[in-house]
Amino acid sequence: MLYDLTVVQFSKMLNNLNAILDKAALVAEAKKYDVTVLLNSRLAPDQFNLIRQVQIACDTAKIGVARLAGVVDSAPKHDDSETTLAELKTRIAQTLDYLNSFKAEDLAEAAERHISQPRWEGKYLTGLEFAIQHAIPNLYFHVTTAYAILRHNGVDVGKKDYLGAMPYKA
Amino acid sequence: MLYDLTVVQFSKMLNNLNAILDKAALVAEAKKYDVTVLLNSRLAPDQFNLIRQVQIACDTAKIGVARLAGVVDSAPKHDDSETTLAELKTRIAQTLDYLNSFKAEDLAEAAERHISQPRWEGKYLTGLEFAIQHAIPNLYFHVTTAYAILRHNGVDVGKKDYLGAMPYKA
Numbered sequence: 001m002l003y004d005l006t007v008v009q010f011s012k013m014l015n016n017l018n019a020i021l022d023k024a025a026l027v028a029e030a031k032k033y034d035v036t037v038l039l040n041s042r043l044a045p046d047q048f049n050l051i052r053q054v055q056i057a058c059d060t061a062k063i064g065v066a067r068l069a070g071v072v073d074s075a076p077k078h079d080d081s082e083t084t085l086a087e088l089k090t091r092i093a094q095t096l097d098y099l100n101s102f103k104a105e106d107l108a109e110a111a112e113r114h115i116s117q118p119r120w121e122g123k124y125l126t127g128l129e130f131a132i133q134h135a136i137p138n139l140y141f142h143v144t145t146a147y148a149i150l151r152h153n154g155v156d157v158g159k160k161d162y163l164g165a166m167p168y169k170a
Numbered sequence: 171m172l173y174d175l176t177v178v179q180f181s182k183m184l185n186n187l188n189a190i191l192d193k194a195a196l197v198a199e200a201k202k203y204d205v206t207v208l209l210n211s212r213l214a215p216d217q218f219n220l221i222r223q224v225q226i227a228c229d230t231a232k233i234g235v236a237r238l239a240g241v242v243d244s245a246p247k248h249d250d251s252e253t254t255l256a257e258l259k260t261r262i263a264q265t266l267d268y269l270n271s272f273k274a275e276d277l278a279e280a281a282e283r284h285i286s287q288p289r290w291e292g293k294y295l296t297g298l299e300f301a302i303q304h305a306i307p308n309l310y311f312h313v314t315t316a317y318a319i320l321r322h323n324g325v326d327v328g329k330k331d332y333l334g335a336m337p338y339k340a
Contacts, residue, residue: 001171001298004302005175005302008302009302009303013307043318043321043322044322044324047321111171120338123339123340124338124339125338129337132178133179133334134333137310137332137333140306141310141329144311144315148213148315148318151214152213152214159308162307162311163303163304163308166299166304168295169293
């Protein structure tokens with residue numbers, strides 16, 4: 001189930017985020033302003049801007065899955081130098097490619113794996129705790145904050161853009 | 171696992187939200203303005219205000235879990251009449267009490283359950299799809315948006331307030 005919760009659902013959310021950024025570009029074009037104004041917008045002076053929110057959403061997905069699969073060094077490196085929408089969309093695409101390289105069996109033992117990161121000073125969470133209490137809430141935090149920055153700046157996005165399509169069955 | 175993802179983690183997030191609202195009250199008091207100004211704030215004119223974000227976060231948790239457990243009629247009714255912080259905190263507390271009434275075995279068959287709601291016109295999602303693609307992203311959306319409204323209005327909350335404590339092990 002962790003594969004569906006992370007690899008599959010994180011991919012869906014990053015695709016939704018990508019489409020939301022495309023909507024933002026259309027609004028900027030229609031209103032005749034540079035979309036980089038939106039990319040550099042933030043909700044508070046000491047909060048990360050939209051570029052950084054997207055970068056962290058991507059990193060939360062790629063590093064979260066890499067840690068759960070026990071292959072943290074395999075995640076593609078990004079130096080956080082994106083300044084344009086095209087570069088940001090490339091970052092998302094590279095993250096999606098990386099997520100797509102995982103199969104369900106790669107996360108078969110993820111729930112019991114001990115997950116740590118440098119700032120935790122040697123302490124760890126189980127993979128299940130890490131996924132449920134850390135990676136998943138963080139992913140949604142940054143996607144929602146990116147959405148909120150655009151919403152605050154007049155981009156006409158709605159809950160359906162955030163959630164994406166549902167696999168309804170008749 | 172759906173019990174941990176929803177009942178347990180939704181409870182944690184609602185407790186975090188409750189603590190964030192307490193922080194907002196302290197800021198309002200220190201800056202000598204009425205906290206209901208914050209409660210009625212929003213990020214865009216056509217977006218729900220903070221009161222509504224909290225109400226929907228609670229409803230997403232209580233109705234989501236009720237549907238997954240197959241007991242949708244058991245969820246406490248709320249008429250969305252909250253106007254004060256105290257009333258909003260009562261709503262959260264009642265939702266937490268309700269979540270706390272579930273045991274892991276109540277959701278043992280949740281993944282395969284067919285979940286529907288009136289607006290889906292007879293279509294359904296499996297419980298697993300509903301949890302991963304609908305209830306969980308919605309819960310985080312409304313908690314993050316509540317957080318963002320406060321952050322935008324100068325309440326000094328941070329990621330740790332949003333995530334809450336982690337069960338680190340040495």
